[in-house]
Amino acid sequence: MSSPVEPPRRVTVTSPRTSAVRRPPGRSALRALDEQDLVGELLVRSLVRAQLTLALRMLAVLSVLLGGLPLLFALAPVTRDLQLFGLPLPWLALAVLVYPALLLGGGVYLRLAERHERDFTELVERS
Amino acid sequence: MSDAALPLVAVALVVSATIGIGVYGLRLARTTSDFLVASRTVSPLWNASAIGGEYLSAASFLGVAGLVMAYGADALWYPVGFVAGYFVLLLLVAAPLRRSGAYTVPDFAEVRLGSRGLRRLCAVAAVAIGMLYLVPQLHGAGLALRATTGAPVQVGAVLVAVVVTINVAGGGMRSATFVQAFQYWLKLTALAVPAVFLLLAWQGDGRPQLAGPAEPVFAETTTVSVDSAVRFVVDDPVDVIVDGRPRTLPAGAQELRQGSTVVFPAGSAVPHVEGLEPSRGSAWVRPLSGAGGVEHPLYATYALVLATFLGTMGLPHVLVRFYTNPDGRAARRTTLVVIALLGAFYLLPALYGALGRLYVPELLLTGRTDAVVLSLPVAALGGTAGPLLQALLVAGAFAAFLSTSSGLLVTTAGVLVQDLLPAGRAEGRLRGSVRGFQLATVAVGVVALVVALAAAALPVTQVVGLAFAVAASTFCPLLVLGIWWRGLTAAGATAGLLAGGGLSSLAVGITLSGAVDGGWGQALLAQPAAWTVPTAFLVMVVGSLVTRTTVPADVGRTMLALHAPDALGLPAVPTARRP
Numbered sequence: 001m002s003s004p005v006e007p008p009r010r011v012t013v014t015s016p017r018t019s020a021v022r023r024p025p026g027r028s029a030l031r032a033l034d035e036q037d038l039v040g041e042l043l044v045r046s047l048v049r050a051q052l053t054l055a056l057r058m059l060a061v062l063s064v065l066l067g068g069l070p071l072l073f074a075l076a077p078v079t080r081d082l083q084l085f086g087l088p089l090p091w092l093a094l095a096v097l098v099y100p101a102l103l104l105g106g107g108v109y110l111r112l113a114e115r116h117e118r119d120f121t122e123l124v125e126r127s
Numbered sequence: 128m129s130d131a132a133l134p135l136v137a138v139a140l141v142v143s144a145t146i147g148i149g150v151y152g153l154r155l156a157r158t159t160s161d162f163l164v165a166s167r168t169v170s171p172l173w174n175a176s177a178i179g180g181e182y183l184s185a186a187s188f189l190g191v192a193g194l195v196m197a198y199g200a201d202a203l204w205y206p207v208g209f210v211a212g213y214f215v216l217l218l219l220v221a222a223p224l225r226r227s228g229a230y231t232v233p234d235f236a237e238v239r240l241g242s243r244g245l246r247r248l249c250a251v252a253a254v255a256i257g258m259l260y261l262v263p264q265l266h267g268a269g270l271a272l273r274a275t276t277g278a279p280v281q282v283g284a285v286l287v288a289v290v291v292t293i294n295v296a297g298g299g300m301r302s303a304t305f306v307q308a309f310q311y312w313l314k315l316t317a318l319a320v321p322a323v324f325l326l327l328a329w330q331g332d333g334r335p336q337l338a339g340p341a342e343p344v345f346a347e348t349t350t351v352s353v354d355s356a357v358r359f360v361v362d363d364p365v366d367v368i369v370d371g372r373p374r375t376l377p378a379g380a381q382e383l384r385q386g387s388t389v390v391f392p393a394g395s396a397v398p399h400v401e402g403l404e405p406s407r408g409s410a411w412v413r414p415l416s417g418a419g420g421v422e423h424p425l426y427a428t429y430a431l432v433l434a435t436f437l438g439t440m441g442l443p444h445v446l447v448r449f450y451t452n453p454d455g456r457a458a459r460r461t462t463l464v465v466i467a468l469l470g471a472f473y474l475l476p477a478l479y480g481a482l483g484r485l486y487v488p489e490l491l492l493t494g495r496t497d498a499v500v501l502s503l504p505v506a507a508l509g510g511t512a513g514p515l516l517q518a519l520l521v522a523g524a525f526a527a528f529l530s531t532s533s534g535l536l537v538t539t540a541g542v543l544v545q546d547l548l549p550a551g552r553a554e555g556r557l558r559g560s561v562r563g564f565q566l567a568t569v570a571v572g573v574v575a576l577v578v579a580l581a582a583a584a585l586p587v588t589q590v591v592g593l594a595f596a597v598a599a600s601t602f603c604p605l606l607v608l609g610i611w612w613r614g615l616t617a618a619g620a621t622a623g624l625l626a627g628g629g630l631s632s633l634a635v636g637i638t639l640s641g642a643v644d645g646g647w648g649q650a651l652l653a654q655p656a657a658w659t660v661p662t663a664f665l666v667m668v669v670g671s672l673v674t675r676t677t678v679p680a681d682v683g684r685t686m687l688a689l690h691a692p693d694a695l696g697l698p699a700v701p702t703a704r705r706p
Contacts, residue, residue: 044687051690052611055218066211070428073414080413088338090414094203095477099470102214106463109218113459117692124695 047120051113058109065101069093133514134275137522141313142290145529148305171457175464177304178448180311182209182465183472184260184531185267188314188524190588191473193496195480197403199411199418202480204428205588206473208435208595210466216440217462222455223610223689230450231443231538232602233546239609241679242617245624250546252601252628253443257539258575259594259635260442261532263587265579267497268528270587273354274498275521280355284579287525291532292572295540296565304451310530311468317523318475321504321516325482328507337481338412342405343397343488350390351489353383358401359492365395391489400494411484423650430654431592437660438595441602443542444534454693479503497587500524540567589653593635600627600659604667610689612671613682619671627663631655 073080073090082089087096187209194202229235233249236242265284272283294306329335361376368374368390369383380401383389391397399405404420415424439445452458483490483499486507490496501524504516544563601624608615634655643649651658671678679685 040687041683044683044690048611048686048690058218059215062211062214066207067429067432070415070425070432074425080415088200088412090200091203091412091477094200094207094414096474098207099210099473102210103463103467103470106214106217106466110459110463113222114456117456117694121692121694 043120043124047116050116050120054109054112054116058105061105066098133518134272134521137518138272138286138525141522141525141529142286144309145290145306145526146294148309171452171461171464173304173308174448174451175461175468176308176311177451178307178445178461178465179468179472180307180309180314180526180530181444181448181534182469182531183311183314183527184591185264185271185524185527186588186591187472187476188318188527189267189271189497189500190586190591191476192479192483192500193490193498194588195477196483196499197419197491197496198421199406199416200414201416201418201421201424201428203477204431205435205592206476208432209439210469210473211432211436212439212595213462213466213469215436216445217459217466220440220606220610221449221458221462224446224606225449225452225458226455226689226691226693227685229446231446231542231545232441232605233542235609236605236620239679239685240615240617240620242621245617245621247546248621248624249602249605250542252597252624253542254539254547254571255628255632256441256594256598256601257443257535257542257571258578259597260444260591261535261539261571261575262579262582263590264528264532264535265576266582267587268525269579270495270497271501271521271524271528274495274501275517277354281580283528284576287528287532288572288576288579291529291536292569294529295533295536295572296568307530307534310526311472313526314523314530315468315472317519317526318472318479318500321520322475322478324512324516325503325507326478329482329485335485336408337485338408340407340409342407343484343491345391345393345395345397345488346485347393348390349393349489350388351492353385353387353389353493356383356385357493358382359398359494360401361398362396362405365391365398367391367395397488397491399491403491403494405491408484422645423647426650426657427654430596430657433660434592434596434599434654434656436599437603438597438599438656440606441598442594443538444531447534447538447541456693476500482507536568536571539571540564543567543571590639592654593631593638596654596656596659597628597631597635599656600631600663603660604663608664608667608671612668613686614671614675614678615667616671616674616677616679618674618677619667619669622670623663623667626666627659630662631659634659 069090079089084092187206191202191206194205224235227235227238229238231249232253233246236249237246265288268283268287269280270283272278272286273280358380359382360380361378364375364377366373366375370387376398381398397405402420404418406416406418410416411418415428417424421427449458449461452461479500482503483496487499487502490499490502501517501520504520505513507513508516541564544560544567548563548567604623604627605620609620634652637643638649638652643652
C-alpha cells in the first residue's frame, strides 16, 4: 500500500512508438461516429464509398476477364479451338486457370479492403 | 451380391462417422445458442472447411461431371460459378453481413430495415430456396445407391433423410460444424485419389483421344442394364441382343422397358437418351457449340453465370456459416480460404466428365450421366482397384449428400423456428426453443423426403441451378442494396423480393413441369436469372425511390455498424437479434 512510486525510467525518443499499446480511440471522432452527427455521417459515407469503389473495381475486372470469355468465344470463334500446353484454350481457362486467378483476385481485394479499414481506424483514432 | 457389398460398407462407414462426430458434438451442446450457431468459437480453417463441406453437394460431387460429359465445355461454367459466387460474396457481402450480427437473411432484413413483415417474407423465401436445394440432394442419394448397389431408388433417399434429421435434431450446429469440416476433406480425398488412378489407366491405354472427331462409340462389347424405362434415339440401325434375343434396332426413337438388358457390339455408335443430342468430340470440346442440344448457348451461359455468381450469397446454408466468424475481418479471411478449398476441389470433376465419354458412354443412352463419377473406376480399371475406388467415391458422394442436407436442414429448420412458428409467452412456447428446433427439423426432413420420393426424375445439378437462380433474384438484391445503399426502404425491398421471387419461382415451376419445349421460351425459363435478377434490382430501387420518405431514420447508424472496422470496437447494430 505504501510501496514507493518509482520515478519513470528515462528513455531516448528516436522515433514514434508505433509498437506501443494503442491508446483508446480519440474522443471527438469516435463520438461523432457514435452520434452520427454531420462529421460522423461524412466519415461513414467516405468509408462506404471507398469500399464500394474497390468492390466495384474488382467486379469490373471479374466481368471483363471472366465474364468476357463467352463473348470472346462468340465473337472470335478461332479462340474456341486454340490449343495451349496440349489443352484447348477454353478448357485451360475454365477448368484450370480460373481457380488460382479467383484466389489471387480475392487476396488482392482482401489486402486493399483491410488497408482502407486501417486508414479509417487511424483517421478516427488520431483525431 | 458381393458387387454391392463394398459400396454398402462405404456408406455404412460414412454414416457412422457422421453420427459419431455428431454425438461427440452433442456432448458440447448446451443451450439454444450453442445449439444453433456453435457459440461462434469455430476457428477460420475449421470454418472454411465446414463451409466447403456444406457447400459441395451432390450437384458438385456427381452432377458437374455428368453435365460436362453430356454438354461439354459450356458445363464448365457450373463449377466456375460455384466458386466465383464466393468471390462476389467476398467483395460485396462477407464483412458487412457478419458485422450486422445477422444469422440469416430474415435477420438481416429486420436489422437493416426494421420490418417484421419483410422478415416474414424473407423467411418464406429462405425456406423455399432451402427446399429446392434439399430435394435434389435426397434424390441424388437414391440414384447413387441404385447405380452402385442396385438398391431401389427410395432406399438412398430415406437413408440420408433419416440420418440427417436425427443428427441435426440431436446435435444442432455445433456438431454440424465438425461433421461438415470432416466431410470437405473426405470429399476432396474421395475425388482426388481415384482421379490419379483413372489418369494412369488412361495413360496405360495409350492416351486415347478424349475429343476425337467422332460421336461416342462403345469401345468394346457393352451390356447396358436399364433400371428404369428409357426412350432413346438410334441414328443408324444396329444389331443388338435384347434380353438374350438378337434384334435389330431400327433408326428412330426406341423404348426399353425397366429391367431389360441390351448388348451393343464393339464399335457401334452410342444412342442417346431422348432430349440429349449426340455430339462429336470436336463440338463437345468447343464452347457455345450447343453440344448435347442446348439452344441459345450464349444466353444460357450468361444466365448461368449471373445465377451462380450472384446466387451463392443468397443460399441460406451459406450465410449461416458467416455468423460463426468472430468478426467482419475474420469473415473475409474465411471466405478467401473457402475460395482456395473449393478451387482445389473443382479441378477434378471435369476430368471425370471427359473420361466418362470414353469409358462409360452407355450413360448417354440411359441418361444417367450423374452416375459417371461412380461408374468410371469399375469401367476403366476393373480388377480389384476399380471396386475399391468406387467404394471410396460412394463414401465421398454420401458425405456430400449428408453434409449439404444437414446444412440445409439446420438453416431451414432454424428459419422456421425463429420466424414462422407461432410465438407465445407461455413456458412451453416453440419459437426459438430447442424443442421447437427439433420439431421443425423433423417437419422439414419429412416434407423434403416426400417430395424427393414423389419426383420421378430430377437432373440434380439443374435443379440446384434453379435454387441459385431464385436466390440470386431475391436475396442478392436485398443484401447488396441493403449493405451499400442508404436509400433502400422496406416497401421497396418487399416489392423487389416479390417480383424477383415470383418470376423466378414461376420459371422454375414451368421448367420442372416440362410444359414449354424448345426455342427461346425454354431457354428463358430454364435459365431465368438473366431477366429475373435485373428485374428484382430495378423494382427494388424504383420502389425505394418512390417510398423514400420511409428510409429508416437510423440508417446512418446501421451503415456505421456494417462498415466500421472491427478494430474500432464500436457497438454492434442495436436491434441485432441474437439467437
